Amino acid sequence: VSQDVHDGRFTQALLACQDDLYAYLFSLTLNVDAAEDLLQQSNLVACKKSREAQAAPDFRAWLFKTAHLEVMAWRRKNRREHLIQLDSALDLLAEEDAGDERKGLRASALAYCLEKLSPQNRELILRRHQPGAKVQEMAVEMHRSVDVVSNMLYRIRKTLLGCIKRRLGEEGIS
């Protein structure tokens, strides 16, 4: 482990970025499992290259660029040829976001809006976002089709986003 790793500022900066980095990776993959793996992978790379990271004029931009490379590698590995158009559309996001300071969605607003859901809905959506959760398995347990569960999840997400937008105003999550 290089001495640089011990630099508190580096780890702090890395930690502070975790939610945003995950959101970035997710927006490029639309896949929660992939975003999770890529987050770990990007953290690992960032640690290995911490010297380079600290030399970068903008750590955040450096980190996101590094993460984007990981995304590209993941896409190649996962044979997403059939999704090539979707992927390049998603890359537009990456270009627009380059060096952009993102503001994460406030946990307080989410907590507030989660409380407005029924307990079952809250459990359902949080369950979906636990590590390794599979919609197929949830559907089997609930005796419903994947489409029905997916549709329920969509409605909950829509409700949550609407609630959060109302609570914070558009700028709070954009």
Next chain:
Amino acid sequence: VTANDFNVPEEDHPDSTDDVLRLLSAQTDGSLDEAGRQRLTELLTSDLAARQAVRQYAALTAALRRQARRDEAGKKQEPALTLASPRRSYVAWLTRLGSDFLREPVALAVLVLVMISGGVLFWNLSQLSRPRPVVQQPPPGEPSAPGEPGASASRGDKTQDQHPIANENQQGADAPRSPVVARLTRSAGATWAQQDVPVEGTDLKAGQELSLEQGVAEITFTTGVKVILEGPAEFELGTQSKIENPKSKIANSCSLTLGKLFASVPTQAHGFTVQTPTLQIVDLGTEFGVQVRTESDPIVGGSAVPTTEVVVVQGEVQILRAEVAIAQAPPDTRPQVLKPGQSVISRPNEEVRPAQVDPAKFVREVPAVEKPFAAWPADNPLRPGDIVAVCLGEQRLVKIDPRTGMQTLLASGKGEFPGSHWRCVAVEPTGSVLISTGGLPTSGSALLRVDPRDGKITVLTTLVKRGPQEPPTNDFLTGIATSRDGQILGLRQSHPQPVLVRIDPVSGKISTVAPIGGNAYGICFDTNGQDTFLTWYETLALQHAATVTPWVTGEKLAFPTGVAVAPDGRVFVAVRQNDARRVLQIGRGPDHEVSTLVTLPEGLSAPELGHLAMERDGSLIAGSNSEAGEVFRIRPNKKSIEVLASGGLLHVPAGVAIVPGAEKQP
């Protein structure tokens, strides 16, 4: 688990980003097809707003991931840990916010330690960011403070311990013994975010939260205070007292975290208090208006902060900054008194400033509205938009939740009424359900009316008495339809020729409207609420007054069953052509152009689709004569068909209907 458990209220104003969100959500959950992916790609490529929607969706996903991990950690290590909602004061708001960040140094310290001691190159940040198992135990007799256990020594928790507001979520809101402090006395155009939608006359308890999404509601406190709430608004009853004096005034206070209210306070209720994120407003005998909204604050990087505006119309109010009210600001800060015509604006951690607030912007009376269905009972388990289905041979009436497909039994028969089979169903504007029965010879036939509140069934009218003395007959209503103004029309077959009949909703008296050309099956009102569409063998026809005019005839309309009309006038007919079960779309042009909307995929068991019903968003619900009990939802705009519900209580659910009411105006 009941049908309402998965109830998610629909957004009231769907916009173009809904489409993006739906596609994104489906892609994430692995249920998006190729066509959907193409659509998503197109939207993302061409539409800036669509890309913005992806960012918002990704931010939500990241936040949900974090929250899910936290909850998981909380369940394992500290069962009492709950997520308190940030409410009532800006200080509490900041405190809650702070705890998110304060957790980071803890994780950081652990991280650094691990890396130094072990030379570890790989780690799982999510594991490290979970709260540590060691939790500060609260002293006996005190509720444990919510917050992050891992940050128990942080400033955030300290602040919470000092102020009883922090414990409110564990103690107050859902305690069954919360006193009734007010009643929802009137409302107009009100839609609520709550699961249990308050209706007029509902008692409201201390600690109860109300999210008024739109419309106006009048809340009358037991103390006599009248509050007019204007949506969108976030409101809570009986909360202020916990800040200043937990023992008193609970019935005479409220908090407003978003939106507008106008309060009229009678003499006996002086002292009525409104708490906002930035202000405590105490009435000194008044009428006053308060508005809370969020605005972007450049000092905190453009984040939204709450502001409060107050305007006094009559009498006086005393105002105190929220930080001062809970001793977070210099003690020399005095309450300020506002007189009629005076108004102020208040921002977090700033002195209150005079402002121009127009009192006219506050609604002071609930506007009179024509109630669409005056007789709709408050305790009706049906809500507008719910789906009802009858099971042909089982004599069962089932409610199907339109969002989740959950089934609930509303009523059932055991042969005590005329008619061996429950054939079709319609819902009256009063919320009562009509069921047409008939089938086996000698079993008779009737039109039943079900009160869904208790499942009680009455016979509205008998067509054929049952009993061996009656001649074998198949005289019954094959289809029924109700209009928004309460008309009931039915298709009566073989009496002695098929006729369209009108049934008086009070007396049950049957009168003939027009003869029809065959034994008809499908019936629905046209968009004008007067004419009806009818289907019989190879025919779709339009009835206007006493005339029935065929619209489309021929093989393409082989074996038509249900019929429904979209708000835009398109007509949909379910048919069976050879082995293919389809829903056709018929245009309103002079040619009545017929096209196939959807074909039921192979492998679905339904031999035939049953009646059709039109949902408020333009989706179709189709019954079936399937033993497996499928009820389908068809989305005309997407040309998709899915099984909404099947099995369970459903068995040959040929008849379906949608509960009317609260129609969205285009």
